[in-house]
Amino acid sequence: MTEQDKAGLEAEGDIAADFLEELLDILDMDGDIDISVEAGRAKVAVVSEGPNQDLKRLVGPDGEVLDALQDLARLAVQSDTGQLSRLMLDVADFRAGRRERLAEQAREAIAEAKESGQKVALPPMNAFERKVVHDVVLEAGLSSESEGEDPQRHVVVLPAQS
Known part of the structure; x- marks a missing residue:
């Protein structure tokens, strides 16, 4: 992966992180956002220091809410960049x-x-x-x-x- 590709994926992560931070603020939920690049795609994780019961509401049963949030984060990236995104979102280590x-x-x-x-x-x-x-x-x-x-x-x- 070239440095340019990595920089583009990091930019995707930043856009998604901004979107998710706004969402967490609206929902009055606490969470830290980690951005990384893994396997040729941006990865954004919403994590919590303490008990993450609040964050688990963003996962939903069997991850349905998480999947929807991932789609919304990808749309936020696409709206900003004009490019489709393969961004992966994890909340409260559900996907891990x-x-x-x-x-x-x-x-x-x-x-x-x-x-x-x-x-x-x-x-x-x-x-x-x-x-x-x-x-x-x-x-x-x-x-x-x-x-x-x-x-x-x-x-x-x-x-x-x-």
Whole structure:
């Protein structure tokens, strides 16, 4: 990644952070905003020093509110830059925790596929969740594919080829 690309992604993070700071002010919620660049995309995290029960309201059940906030932050970036954004937003470490739970679920499916020699289908997931599972499966030396249409789109872990 060039310095220019990194600077552009950092600028995306700054725009999203400004948007989120205004939102937190309107909601009268406390939170610190961390900006980073990871895997070729801007990452913005809203974190709290103390108990983050307030912030968890910004996550919602199964992350639906977080997904909507991420879309709004991406729109704020697009409105400012004229470019589509692949920015990732995390609130109260929800995505970090979800990533670990998904990795464990993927490892269980990998073990089952290796033992049974059969395809193993996982439950429906959003694009972020499917990407996490695909990465874990690839790292384990197997392959996977997404099947179905949203909202029922899911990952299928394929057994090793003989």
